[in-house]
Amino acid sequence: MNSNIVATPRDPVEMAAKLRGANYLADEGLATTVYLAVAMNRPLLLEGAPGTGKTSLSEALARALDIPLIRLQCYEGIDATQALYDWDFSRQILHLRSLEAAGSETSPDEREQSLYTERFLLPRPVLRALRESPAVLLIDEVDRSDDEFEAFLLEVLASSQISIPELGTVVAKVPPVVILTSNRTRDLHEALRRRCYFHWIDHPDPVRELEIVKAHLPEVSHRLAEQVVDVVQSLRNQGRLRRVPGVAETLDWAQALNRLGGDEITAHTAALAMGALCKDQNDRDYVREALDAAFATTSSFAT
Structure with missing residues (x-):
């Protein structure tokens, strides 16, 4: 995209269509929230269980708007340095050695100043987003960071600028489209919540999940897709699993079963492909028992 302005869809209907074109099926509520966040230049906070498509939405939105996606993965202990910028220490050392080898007569102050220039700057995701915008800045799993990092994010989101003491202030020509995701492992501060538009993403209902499988895996037969869903x-409805399968696991299992051959689930293929659906041994044992019961009187799974 060459323009410095994001081509915002005209309304939620067009936003939903653009997301669908990027292989993401958004319902009316989600499409409307995304549209408003982009149109009104507000950060969008997406919460929901793992595997409900929060990160996928960010990727689809970047494709739909034809702008880059820049991702900041949060983790325990992350600080502003990992989000903003750092200095290439090894190259700075080599630079000093080259000056010494060349017999440079520059003063110590001049040498120090020469170390803190663009050539030695290592931009991290937030700085890149401010410089390269228009872009989608995905701040993934923000709930894994701490209070201090939240405060830092709040300051950056409010001003769309940062200060680099050695180089000056960097201001985004166009504020990036910011999406924050949270699995709700802890409560986020009210100040950050108030700054954002909010949407809770739940697991899709059967009709929408079947649509998602068919959209992503058109090679999978309709019968197999129905059975998987x-x-x-x-x-999910039984509430017995430690790790509830998300949409990603649904797609993985459908693809695995399809690659093993056949247009429907069988006891053999279900057991062989179980690793695509269940990522916990206790869950695997429970699901196998449940499917064995379903296969007790037939060689295939009947919906």
């Missing part, structure tokens, strides 16, 4: 929906 039926199993996954049933497992």
